[in-house]
Amino acid sequence: MGRPKSFEPDVVVAQAMETFWTKGYAGTSPADLAEATGVAKGSLYHSFGSKRELFTRALDLYGRTGSELAEGVLSGPGTAKERIRAYFVLLVDMDLDGPVRRGCLAQNTVEELAGRDEEATRTAHRIEERMIELLAARIEQGQRAGDVGRDVDAGTQALFLQATLSGLRVMARTFDRPVLYRIIDTALAGF
Amino acid sequence: MGRPKSFEPDVVVAQAMETFWTKGYAGTSPADLAEATGVAKGSLYHSFGSKRELFTRALDLYGRTGSELAEGVLSGPGTAKERIRAYFVLLVDMDLDGPVRRGCLAQNTVEELAGRDEEATRTAHRIEERMIELLAARIEQGQRAGDVGRDVDAGTQALFLQATLSGLRVMARTFDRPVLYRIIDTALAGF
DNA sequence: CTGATTTTAGACCTCCGGTTCAAGAATTCG
DNA sequence: CGAATTCTTGAACCGGAGGTCTAAAATCAG
Numbered sequence: 001m002g003r004p005k006s007f008e009p010d011v012v013v014a015q016a017m018e019t020f021w022t023k024g025y026a027g028t029s030p031a032d033l034a035e036a037t038g039v040a041k042g043s044l045y046h047s048f049g050s051k052r053e054l055f056t057r058a059l060d061l062y063g064r065t066g067s068e069l070a071e072g073v074l075s076g077p078g079t080a081k082e083r084i085r086a087y088f089v090l091l092v093d094m095d096l097d098g099p100v101r102r103g104c105l106a107q108n109t110v111e112e113l114a115g116r117d118e119e120a121t122r123t124a125h126r127i128e129e130r131m132i133e134l135l136a137a138r139i140e141q142g143q144r145a146g147d148v149g150r151d152v153d154a155g156t157q158a159l160f161l162q163a164t165l166s167g168l169r170v171m172a173r174t175f176d177r178p179v180l181y182r183i184i185d186t187a188l189a190g191f
Numbered sequence: 192m193g194r195p196k197s198f199e200p201d202v203v204v205a206q207a208m209e210t211f212w213t214k215g216y217a218g219t220s221p222a223d224l225a226e227a228t229g230v231a232k233g234s235l236y237h238s239f240g241s242k243r244e245l246f247t248r249a250l251d252l253y254g255r256t257g258s259e260l261a262e263g264v265l266s267g268p269g270t271a272k273e274r275i276r277a278y279f280v281l282l283v284d285m286d287l288d289g290p291v292r293r294g295c296l297a298q299n300t301v302e303e304l305a306g307r308d309e310e311a312t313r314t315a316h317r318i319e320e321r322m323i324e325l326l327a328a329r330i331e332q333g334q335r336a337g338d339v340g341r342d343v344d345a346g347t348q349a350l351f352l353q354a355t356l357s358g359l360r361v362m363a364r365t366f367d368r369p370v371l372y373r374i375i376d377t378a379l380a381g382f
Numbered sequence: 383c384t385g386a387t388t389t390t391a392g393a394c395c396t397c398c399g400g401t402t403c404a405a406g407a408a409t410t411c412g
Numbered sequence: 413c414g415a416a417t418t419c420t421t422g423a424a425c426c427g428g429a430g431g432t433c434t435a436a437a438a439t440c441a442g
Contacts, residue, residue, distance in 0.1 A: 001386075001387055001388075001439070001440050001441065002386080002387040002388030002389075002438085002439065002440075003387075003388045003389045003390080003437070003438040003439050003440095004388080004389080004438080004439065004440095005388090005389070006389075006390075006438095024303065026217055026218070027217065027307075029428080029429055029430080030429070030430060030431075031428090031429080031430095039390090040390065040391045040392065041391085041392080041430090041431085042389095042390065042391055042392065042393095042431095042432085042433085042434095043389065043390055043391075045430090045431065045432080046388095046389070046390080047389085050430085050431080051429095051430070051431090100306050101305060101306065102306070103302065107302075107361055108302060110361065110364050110365055111294065111298075111299060111302045111303070111361065111364070112215065112302075112303065114292065114364040114365065115291050115292065115293075116218075121364075121365060124365075125365040125366075128362070128365070156373050156377055157377065159370060159373060159374055159377070160355075160373070160374050160377035160378060162358070162362070163355055163358030163359055163362055163374045163378070164351075164354055164355060164358055164378075165358065166357065166358035166361040166362060167353070167354035167355055167356065167357035167358030167359075167361070168354055168358075170298055170301065170302065170357045170358075170361065171319070171353070171354055171357060173301050173302070173305040173312075174301055174305065174312060174315075174316040174319070175316075179350060182347050182350060182351070183350055183351050183354045186347055186348065186350070186351035186381065187351060187354070187355075187381075189381060190377065190378075190380060190381045192409065192410035192411065192416075192417055192418070193408080193409060193410075193416085193417040193418025193419065194407065194408040194409055194417080194418050194419040194420075195408075195409065195418085195419075196418090196419065196420095197408095197419075197420075220398080220399055220400080221399070221400060221401080222398090222399080230420090231420065231421045231422075232400090232401085232421085232422085233401095233402085233403085233419095233420065233421050233422070233423095234419070234420055234421070236400090236401065236402075237418095237419070237420075237421095238419085241400080241401080242399090242400065242401090
């Protein structure tokens with residue numbers, strides 16, 4: 001009963017995610033969201049409550065899709081180091097090949113909202129922790145497979161790689177590709 | 192002739208820098224600046240022209256003081272690795288010991304303004320490049336002194352260390368001290 | 383068809399950020 | 413001392429951001 005929605009909520013959340021990712025949370029106005037989604041402001045508020053709530057859903061979506069991407073690439077064929085390199089290179093390439101360099105939404109959220117929005121910051125932090133877990137798991141898998149030394153502390157190494165990745169994604173805003181590739185190579189030389 | 196300024200412009204710029212650093216560019220309102228500096232809004236505009244121009248001066252000041260700090264710490268006694276560790280630890284500690292974790296202003300500027308403010312982004316980028324130069328110079332000094340191997344490519348290593356530093360300063364927003372120290376140790380194990 | 387129910391679109395409202403202004407205050411010069 | 417000059421400040425202006433509301437439109441049950 002009642003009039004049916006003229007849009008797919010999941011699609012709108014995905015479009016909102018792109019907009020927040022590109023322009024930042026504060027930098028995205030309700031008018032921007034309406035334009036990006038093709039849904040009028042009033043309808044967005046009716047369906048999602050507020051800009052902040054829509055952002056929560058966008059950030060959750062980002063976490064899920066990012067996690068799936070990482071799992072997919074890391075589980076490909078080859079050694080741990082090869083897979084991790086492939087993943088890092090992919091992220092750098094995605095950032096540099098897009099129309100705008102916008103880094104990582106989780107990281108952007110931490111930078112923009114830490115200290116001002118506890119919940120969003122925690123969600124973004126969890127996304128980073130999840131990434132560390134995936135890296136650690138892949139390194140341990142490499143140790144079982146024999147392509148990573150037993151002496152490597154997988155947890156610490158994963159932590160370090162996440163730091164490198166964070167740095168890469170900041171630097172991808174202004175540095176060029178060869179520089180970023182050199183950073184990846186240097187970071188991976190450590191284990 | 193004319194009425195003399197009732198404040199020291201350099202002091203006001205320093206106070207503005209602190210405010211921009213803590214709250215971000217967009218997050219800092221003229222009212223915030225007036226409160227932080229003790230100078231009325233109108234006077235700020237009279238003296239500095241606009242929020243944006245004041246920000247330029249604040250960012251320049253940040254670059255100069257940051258550069259001096261780095262030079263000071265890096266030129267202390269000890270090996271290249273010891274001095275770089277001391278510098279990284281100092282930055283992490285400064286961030287974690289402050290009332291709010293606010294990372295690095297240059298990096299925050301890149302994250303917030305890349306793609307929207309070409310000049311500010313370039314200035315921030317130059318600050319990072321300057322840091323890389325300082326790191327490379329210190330590594331080369333270590334090579335001459337014999338505490339760093341001749342086979343190390345100072346430029347690449349410096350680039351990598353800057354990436355680690357960038358990552359550290361993002362992660363310092365939400366991760367705790369032991370984690371950050373482990374990252375420093377792992378990064379420095381590479382040369 | 384009718385009534386109940388939900389969505390829609392955009393007008394509307396309020397608040398605040400960035401900026402300008404007008405009037406007064408402090409100083410130097412003649 | 414008066415004039416010229418520069419600084420100070422609170423008030424006022426303007427636009428846009430975030431959010432609300434309403435009348436119309438679309439659907440379905442009966």
